[in-house]
Amino acid sequence: MKKIYSSVCVLMLSVTITFAQQTPLEKNNYSQITSYGELSGFVNELDKSSDLLTVEIIGKSVENRNLYVMKFSNTEFGKDENKISVLIFAQQHGNEQSGKEGALLLASNLLKPENRYLFEKIDFALIPQMNPDGSEKNMRRNGNDADLNRNHLILTEPETIALHKLFDKYLFEATMDVHEYFPYGDTWKNYGARFNNDEEIGTNTNINVSDEIRNFQKKKYLSFIKNYLNERRFTYFEYSPGGPPEIDYIRHSTFDINDGRQSLGIQNTFSFIQEGLNGKDNFVDNIRHRAEGQMTGMIGLLEFCFNYKDEIKNLVQKEREKLISNDVPNNVAVQLEHFPDGSKLELPLLSYYSNNDTIVTVNDYRPAVKSIYNVQRPKGYLIPKSLLEIIEWTDKHSLTYSNYKKSDDEQIEQYYISRIDSMDFERDTVVDPAVEVKEIKKSFREDEYIFIPVSQLKNNLIVTALEPKSEIGLVTYKKFEYLLNVGKDFPILRVVSRQ
Ligand SMILES: [Zn+2]
Numbered sequence: 001m002k003k004i005y006s007s008v009c010v011l012m013l014s015v016t017i018t019f020a021q022q023t024p025l026e027k028n029n030y031s032q033i034t035s036y037g038e039l040s041g042f043v044n045e046l047d048k049s050s051d052l053l054t055v056e057i058i059g060k061s062v063e064n065r066n067l068y069v070m071k072f073s074n075t076e077f078g079k080d081e082n083k084i085s086v087l088i089f090a091q092q093h094g095n096e097q098s099g100k101e102g103a104l105l106l107a108s109n110l111l112k113p114e115n116r117y118l119f120e121k122i123d124f125a126l127i128p129q130m131n132p133d134g135s136e137k138n139m140r141r142n143g144n145d146a147d148l149n150r151n152h153l154i155l156t157e158p159e160t161i162a163l164h165k166l167f168d169k170y171l172f173e174a175t176m177d178v179h180e181y182f183p184y185g186d187t188w189k190n191y192g193a194r195f196n197n198d199e200e201i202g203t204n205t206n207i208n209v210s211d212e213i214r215n216f217q218k219k220k221y222l223s224f225i226k227n228y229l230n231e232r233r234f235t236y237f238e239y240s241p242g243g244p245p246e247i248d249y250i251r252h253s254t255f256d257i258n259d260g261r262q263s264l265g266i267q268n269t270f271s272f273i274q275e276g277l278n279g280k281d282n283f284v285d286n287i288r289h290r291a292e293g294q295m296t297g298m299i300g301l302l303e304f305c306f307n308y309k310d311e312i313k314n315l316v317q318k319e320r321e322k323l324i325s326n327d328v329p330n331n332v333a334v335q336l337e338h339f340p341d342g343s344k345l346e347l348p349l350l351s352y353y354s355n356n357d358t359i360v361t362v363n364d365y366r367p368a369v370k371s372i373y374n375v376q377r378p379k380g381y382l383i384p385k386s387l388l389e390i391i392e393w394t395d396k397h398s399l400t401y402s403n404y405k406k407s408d409d410e411q412i413e414q415y416y417i418s419r420i421d422s423m424d425f426e427r428d429t430v431v432d433p434a435v436e437v438k439e440i441k442k443s444f445r446e447d448e449y450i451f452i453p454v455s456q457l458k459n460n461l462i463v464t465a466l467e468p469k470s471e472i473g474l475v476t477y478k479k480f481e482y483l484l485n486v487g488k489d490f491p492i493l494r495v496v497s498r499q
Contacts, residue, residue, distance in 0.1 A: 020112050021046060023104040030288045033097050034104060036065055036132045042104060043068050043128070050111045052119060058127070059162025062143030065132040067162050070107050072124040074116070078170045080123070084309045087172035088298050089127035089163060092148040092260060094134020094141070096180035097283045098276045102294025103128035103178065109295065118302055121309045125172065130159050138283055149179070150256075152263035153465060154477050155396040167264060168398040171457070173316045174270040174305050177260030178294060181239075181275040191244035193358060195237075195277075196350035198293040199229055202239030202253035202273040204265035207333055207369050208460040210319040213268055216311075221272070221304060228300040234293045237348060239275050242366075249364040250345055251338040254426055256472045257464055266461045268319040270312050272301070326377075326455040332463045333371030334470035335423070335432075341368040373469060377459075379410065381466050382449040382493040389479065390492070391450065397458060404451035404495075411498045412440040415468055415490035423471065430476045433468050433484055440493065451495065466492050 024038035034042070047055040052072055059067045071077045078085060088106075090099030103126055109115060110124070118124070129135060133143035142148055142157055151160045167175070183195035203217035222238055229236040242250040253273060257266045265271035276294045279285035305312060322328050345362040382404055383390050394401055406412070419434040454462055465474050468490045474480040483491060 020108045021049065023101070023108055025101045025104065025287065025291060031284065033138075033284060033287070034101060036129070036136055039100070039104065039129055039132075040066060040068070043070060043107070046070070046107055046111065052111060052116070053107075058166050059158055061131070061133045061159055062157070063133040065136075067130065067132070067159060068128065069166060070126040070128065072110055072119060072122075072126070074119040077123050077125075083121055083123050084174060084305050084313050085123045085125070085170050085172045086302060086305050087125045087127075087167065087170070087175045088178060088301065089130050089175075089260060090178035090294075091128070091135055092130040092159075092177065093179060094131045094136070095138045095283065096140075096276075096278065097135070097138070098180055098279075098287060098290035098294050099178035100129045100135065101287060101291035102276070102298060105291055105295040106298045109299070118306055121306050122302060123170075124302065125166065125170070127163065127166075130163065149177070149259045151258065152260060153258040153461075153472070154474065154479060155393065156479065161396055163260070164263075164397065171267075171320075172264075172269065173313055174301065175261075175264045176272040176274055176298065176301050178298065179273060179275045180278040180290075181241075182278040184278070184280060187247070188244055189352060191247065192353055193244075193349035193351045193360065196235070196357070197237040197348065198234040198277055198289070199297045200237050200239040200275040201225055201297065202261065202275070204262060204271055205252055205369050206255045206257055206262050206266055206460075207336065207371065208464065209262075209265050210268050210315075210322070212315060213265075213270060213319055216315060217270065217272070220308065221270075224304050225297065225300045228303065229293070229296060232296050234296055235348075239273060240345070240347070243362075245347065245360050245362045246364055248427070249338065249366045250347065250362050251366045251426075255336045255338075255369050256426075257461060258472065263461070266464070267457050268316060268323060270316055274298070274301075320457055323457055323459040324455060326459065328377070328459060330377055331371070331374040332377050332460060332467075333373070334375050334464060334467050334473065335371070335373035336369050336471065337372050338366035338426075339368045339370050340364070340366050343367065373471075375463065375467050375469070376496070377454060377463055378413070378494040378496045380451050380453040380455075380495045381462065382412065382451055382495060384491050385448055385450060387491060390474075393474070394450075394452060397461070399452055399458060399462065400456050401450045401452045404446050404449050406444075406446060406495075409498050410495055412444060413437050413494040413496055414440050415494075417468065417484055417486055417488055417490055420484060420486055425471050430471055431481070431484060432471070433475075435468055435490070449493070468492075
């Protein structure tokens, strides 16, 4: 809340901020998860207690609950260009309670005087609860039975739409999506050991994201956060799904761009996923340690952004400018695969037999992501105005588009779908159409199309979404599968430079 009272309030204010306010979890002595009602009360109470914090409602859930953002700034949020803007959002999955609890602990701790220095360099936005409807039932999905963390490309849900509108407004330079992982499944029980790291963190893995950003994340951030967590008695490992070892390969997280990390990462954002260890027997199991681990990982990101503010800002700005001016590789990888790089992974696990920590050497380790199919980046795409869902989709992503007037140095390409095969995608199956490209020379009505140029921040996202052979594109979703028909033309056209 902005200070609107006279200076007589300053004394009272300085008294209230000296003591961190207890979160509902702390007040309940860690025996009960924070309800939506308690969360609403708490964030509004914190808002009133500090001039550093402004709480806003960015949208409503399917069941009409508020989605809150807590904006921390010692000036006007988003206005000081010397600061780095950081966004953390938690609990997209309603049954992953420690992200929300850690976020509330974080909010309370950030108002302590000793943490105020962070806001000399950072404007920080925190969404403690992305999925209040799921949280109330302790269920993964939202009120429409949608998995929010698979919804960031198609944006059909109010919760993900609200997040992306917030992102598009401030274009945060660093972001983190906070989850929990569940290592207690039967395949691991049968294997005899499981993951037991307090926190696992993943970087951008889609290779269309700037190499420099991905290298900086891996080399600088992961080593920093490992030490940061270890020094505070939390165990850490790079997020490594797959397995169990030699039964199935171990990789790093998905290259799909439909999750909270990569949908922002593909815009050359310094973007992460943080996965805390899920409660073993029930969701309050060990919740204090879990919530504190999540909070520590989040503060770690803020500390890192404070320490490396200029490096991150300069890198992100430079790499985003390349997307906007289209100074990017001509090839875009639209089908990708995980490959070995010759290294073996030393994987820390907890043995089910001895209950001791153990290290397993993983031979089938595939940390490298490589392209298995590229497309040439066009100048842009033409969308028939009759495809209302796609027009609506472009608006949800705040894409720039215009009417089209063909120039002499351009040609229009259309795909013909000759066959639809399928392919493996991270042990899932998706469509893989066979296409033929032809040039449209006549019978083309410019006024029936909108033109989406790729020369904008979402350059790589646009190509990845709209290409019919994209393994992670719109046509792989039920809602858009009607775009692909054997023996028919693909309705979205490509504008390319005349050869
Ligand atoms: Zn999750």
